Amino acid sequence: MTARKPLPPALRFALLTVLVAAVMYGGVVGYVFANQRRFLYQPDPRPQVIDPDGPPIRKVGLKTRDGETLVGWYLPPEPGQPVFLFFPGNALGLSVYEWRYRLWSERGAGFLAVGYRGFSGSTGTPSEVGLAMDAVAAWDWLSARHRPQSIVINGYSLGTGVAVRLAATHQARALVLEAPYTSTVDVARPHFAWIPVDALMQDRFDSRKLIAAVRMPIMIVHGDRDQTIPFALGEALYEAAPAPKRFLRMPGVDHNNLTTDAEMNAIWNFLGADRPQPRAQAAEG
Numbered sequence: 001m002t003a004r005k006p007l008p009p010a011l012r013f014a015l016l017t018v019l020v021a022a023v024m025y026g027g028v029v030g031y032v033f034a035n036q037r038r039f040l041y042q043p044d045p046r047p048q049v050i051d052p053d054g055p056p057i058r059k060v061g062l063k064t065r066d067g068e069t070l071v072g073w074y075l076p077p078e079p080g081q082p083v084f085l086f087f088p089g090n091a092l093g094l095s096v097y098e099w100r101y102r103l104w105s106e107r108g109a110g111f112l113a114v115g116y117r118g119f120s121g122s123t124g125t126p127s128e129v130g131l132a133m134d135a136v137a138a139w140d141w142l143s144a145r146h147r148p149q150s151i152v153i154n155g156y157s158l159g160t161g162v163a164v165r166l167a168a169t170h171q172a173r174a175l176v177l178e179a180p181y182t183s184t185v186d187v188a189r190p191h192f193a194w195i196p197v198d199a200l201m202q203d204r205f206d207s208r209k210l211i212a213a214v215r216m217p218i219m220i221v222h223g224d225r226d227q228t229i230p231f232a233l234g235e236a237l238y239e240a241a242p243a244p245k246r247f248l249r250m251p252g253v254d255h256n257n258l259t260t261d262a263e264m265n266a267i268w269n270f271l272g273a274d275r276p277q278p279r280a281q282a283a284e285g
Contacts, residue, residue: 040203048121055105057075062138070116070117083110087158090158128202154178161184163175175218177219179223179229180222183208217245220246221250224252225254250262
C-alpha cells in the first residue's frame with residue numbers, strides 16, 4: 001500500500017482557513033439565533049408615571065390567559081366618540097406617548113394604551129405569541145365596556161403587527177396602522193444580510209399575510225423619511241390590504257414624528273368622526 005501524499009502547505013492553509021471561518025460564522029449565527037428576541041424587543045420594564053397635568057388617564061390592570069398582569073392606561077371617550085385600542089412601538093414606555101394622548105383627549109376620544117408583557121411595569125417576557133395574548137386581553141377588557149363598533153384598533157411601529165393579528169380575528173370600527181411593516185423578517189433582512197433570517201427568525205409578525213383576513217376599513221400612515229421601518233414596507237402592506245382602505249403619506253416625516261394635528265385630522269376624516277369641543281372646555285361649561 002502506497003503512503004498517502006501530504007497535502008501541499010498552501011492547500012492545508014486554505015482548508016484550515018475555511019474551517020475556522022465556518023466555525024466562527026456558525027458561532028455568530030448561533031448566537032444571533034439564540035438571542036434574537038433580545039435584538040427584536042427592547043422593553044423598558046420600569047413602571048410609567050401618568051402626567052398629572054395631562055388628560056385624566058387612569059391606570060388599569062389586564063389579566064392575560066397565561067397569567068400575566070399587564071398595565072393599561074385608560075381614558076373613556078366622550079359620548080359618540082371613538083375609543084382607540086392602542087398598541088405602542090418598541091423600546092419606550094407608555095409615558096412617551098403623552099402628546100398622542102392629549103390630541104385624542106382634545107377631540108373627545110378615549111383610549112386604552114397597552115403595556116406589553118415586559119414593558120412599562122407589566123409582568124412577563126415579550127414574544128409574538130405573548131403579545132398576541134396581550135392584545136386579546138386588552139380587547140376583552142375594552143369590549144366589555146364599549147361596543148366593538150366604537151373601537152379603533154390602532155398600532156404604531158412594532159404594535160402594527162400586534163394590531164393586524166387582532167383585527168384579523170375581531171371586528172371593530174376601523175384599523176389604523178402607523179409606520180407599519182409587512183413582516184419583521186422584511187425589516188431585519190437588510191440589517192442581517194449575512195444571516196438567513198428568513199429561515200431562522202421566530203417572531204415574524206407576518207402582517208402581509210394576516211391583513212387579508214381583516215374585515216373593516218383600514219388606514220395606513222407612513223412618513224416617507226422613515227429610517228426605522230422603510231416607507232416602501234408601508235406601501236407594500238397597503239397593496240396587500242383589502243378595501244376599503246386609505247394611505248396617508250407624510251412628506252418629510254421620520255419614524256418618531258408621525259403624531260401631529262395633521263395626522264389626527266386625517267384619521268378623524270377617515271373615521272367620519274365628529275369634532276366636539278376639547279374635553280377641558282366642555283368640562284368648564
